[in-house]
Amino acid sequence: MVDQPLTGLGVAITRPSDQAKRLSRMIVEAGGQPHAFPLIEIAPLADYSTFDAQLNELDKYDWTIFISSNAVQNGIPRMLNLVGKPPATLRHAAIGPVTATELTSLGIAPVLTPQGRYDSESLLALPEMQQVKGKRFLIFRGVGGRELLAESLRSRGATVDFAECYRRINPQTSAEPLAQLWQQQQLDAVVVTSSEAMRHLLAMTNNAQQPWIRDVTLCVNHARIAELPLDLGLHVRIAEAPGDDAMLQCLNTVALLKQQRH
The missing domain is CATH 3.40.50.10090 (Rossmann fold)
Incomplete structure (x- = not known):
């Protein structure tokens, strides 16, 4: 049975x-x-012009950070279609292992992820996120969301932009x-x-x-x-x-x- x-x-x-x-x-x-x-429910943006412009400037960034699987699913296929693979100099991070696995499956690797707990705080605690003065970060996310990650990186001297590639609605x-x-x-x-x-x-x-x-x-x-x-x-x-x-x-x-x- x-x-x-x-x-x-x-x-x-x-x-x-x-x-x-x-x-x-x-x-x-x-x-x-x-x-x-x-x-x-995850919905597309009404206008992708800002996001597409950011994709065309990926070479000016040092890091991308992906907040969720939705950020991967709504951001990476569009990036691959528009500009192809990201620059080899660009490093990538994800909040958790599921998001990291999705990135890897789409050819984006290696991906830095925290261990144990999977959230902004754990990612910020990693050694790679400490000495970031002068580094440029692009955070892939939906419209709105927590500001902790960006605020903390900025307080450490980094420049942070948001690449918003979807929106969330309550159906x-x-x-x-x-x-x-x-x-x-x-x-x-x-x-x-x-x-x-x-x-x-x-x-x-x-x-x-x-x-x-x-x-x-x-x-x-x-x-x-x-x-x-x-x-x-x-x-x-x-x-x-x-x-x-x-x-x-x-x-x-x-x-x-x-x-x-x-």
Whole structure:
């Protein structure tokens, strides 16, 4: 008999639809019921003229930094089409191993990544990011986002520009579908893997005042994403690592606790 530790567990996944497919499949294989509820979708820019101009000036930079897989998927194919391979003198860094693997698969290597924790703070702690006075960095990201990386590098004497190559939109107008799933006893956990998605979720539940969100467990993949919901007294579990496998382990714990309660 196939082990199905998530039997009877309803899980909403708030990731962009195309990024939720593997985890959804793993949840089904483990006996759970995934519910797609993307709180972020990735959309192209209305105008790429600024981004294209930056690609044409790659040779003036010392480093590129890629914030996410989305930055790779929306930036590198366009770069390869427009200007070809980046200059050999250009060095590359990524926030985490998934992003680094995507870069490598598209011929961008080697890629510097932090070990253990995967965030701006960990990248900034690396030896290569210390003596950067006079260096020029180009950070590939979506429109908006955290400023910590750029601010810290600038404080160390670097010049930093943002290469914004996509935008994020919230496709949902209401959290009512999740409330209904909960009322039907089909929702036990919600997977949230970005601070932006968490902000959308809390805003759509009257700052977490709706009964259902105070009952379910929020499964996140970074302590920073957990800060707001923990402050609001919600049930939060933090996966031990990024990626779908660690998130599945996090959901296994939720399922185990549910079984113990019953």
